[in-house]
Amino acid sequence: DADVTQTPRNRITKTGKRIMLECSQTKGHDRMYWYRQDPGLGLRLIYYSFDVKDINKGEISDGYSVSRQAQAKFSLSLESAIPNQTALYFCATSGPAGSETQYFGPGTRLLVL
Amino acid sequence: GEDVEQSLFLSVREGDSSVINCTYTDSSSTYLYWYKQEPGAGLQLLTYIFSNMDMKQDQRLTVLLNKKDKHLSLRIADTQTGDSAIYFCAEALGGYQKVTFGTGTKLQVIP
Numbered sequence: 247d248a249d250v251t252q253t254p255r256n257r258i259t260k261t262g263k264r265i266m267l268e269c270s271q272t273k274g275h276d277r278m279y280w281y282r283q284d285p286g287l288g289l290r291l292i293y294y295s296f297d298v299k300d301i302n303k304g305e306i307s308d309g310y311s312v313s314r315q316a317q318a319k320f321s322l323s324l325e326s327a328i329p330n331q332t333a334l335y336f337c338a339t340s341g342p343a344g345s346e347t348q349y350f351g352p353g354t355r356l357l358v359l
Numbered sequence: 360g361e362d363v364e365q366s367l368f369l370s371v372r373e374g375d376s377s378v379i380n381c382t383y384t385d386s387s388s389t390y391l392y393w394y395k396q397e398p399g400a401g402l403q404l405l406t407y408i409f410s411n412m413d414m415k416q417d418q419r420l421t422v423l424l425n426k427k428d429k430h431l432s433l434r435i436a437d438t439q440t441g442d443s444a445i446y447f448c449a450e451a452l453g454g455y456q457k458v459t460f461g462t463g464t465k466l467q468v469i470p
Contacts, residue, residue, distance in 0.1 A: 250401075281460075286367070288447060288460040289402075336401055348392075348458075350401040 249273050250351035252337050258357045259327050267322045267354050269337030277340045278320040279348070280304075280312060282333040289336065295320055327358045363450055363461040370467045377435040379464045381448035384429060388450040391424060393433045396445045396463070405433070405446075435466075443468045 250271045259265050271278065276297045281289040281304075291304030293312040301312060309331060311323045324331055337351040363383045371377045383391070389410050394402040408415045408422045408431075415422045421434040431448055445463040452458075 286462055288363070288462040289449075290460075291458060338402075347404055347407070350394075350403070352401045 248352070249349050250337055250339055252335075252351040252354050254354060255352065256355045258359065260359050261328055263327050265324045265327055265356070267324075267335055267337075267356070269320045269322070269351055270318050271320075271337075271339040271349070271351075272318065273339050273341075273349060274317070275339040275341050275349075276317060277342070278314070279338040279340070280310075280320065280322045281336045281338065282306070282331075283336060283353075284333050292322065292335075324356075324358075327356075329358045332356060332358045363448060363459050365446075365448060365461040365464045367462065368465050368467070370469060371438050372469050373438060373440055375438055377433075377438045377442065377466055377468075379433045379435075379446050379448075379466065381431040381433075381461050382429055383431065383448070383450045383459070385450055385452070385459070386426070386429065388452060390451045391422075391431050392447075392449040392451070393420075393422065393431075394447040394449065394460075396447065398444075402447065438466075438468050440468045440470055442466060 253268045279294045280292040283289050290306050292310050294302050295314045298314050313321045335354045338348045340348040365381050392407040393405045395405050396402050419436045423432045445465050447463045448461045
């Protein structure tokens with residue numbers, strides 16, 4: 247079984263709709279992350295969480311919100327989707343400081359019409 | 360600024376060596392990474408190097424770090440068609456609080 251799973255894998259939605267992307271991990275890690283990937287721009291950090299009570303904005307948090315429901319679950323919401331949020335979204339998890347390996351989910355491809 | 364730069368594309372013949380280059384800007388980075396992304400898949404960590412190291416070798420992969428020039432490279436020996444993918448370098452400060460990814464280099468291996 248995969249260490250990091252994301253649902254849905256693909257989603258098409260319309261402008262103005264609310265959408266939630268979910269992420270679960272079985273690594274037992276405290277740290278979780280959401281990134282978006284756009285062609286030619288690499289990965290950019292949206293939000294990150296170092297434990298259940300910790301939520302931090304990343305580089306491009308505007309238009310997004312997150313919820314850390316449990317150690318294993320970290321969801322990303324687009325409150326009112328817009329077309330420039332069309333991208334590939336990745337969830338990741340990592341161990342504590344000093345254990346820097348990051349494990350990525352398979353990605354969610356989101357198209358906002 | 361904290362830009363991590365990579366060339367966008369590299370084409371090599373099967374069996375040759377590939378060298379993918381990366382320049383970074385944050386001299387306080389503690390870890391530098393190479394990730395591989397195959398079509399339709401997430402990122403897979405290939406290898407990483409601590410900033411106090413100059414070189415790391417892992418089977419066909421060799422990572423070289425030049426801290427003075429802030430230059431990181433990934434050499435793939437005996438490149439195979441299965442190595443065709445996008446390769447990302449990334450730099451991280453301690454604790455992964457701040458990670459910056461490069462734009463990715465698409466490696467095409469010609470049979």
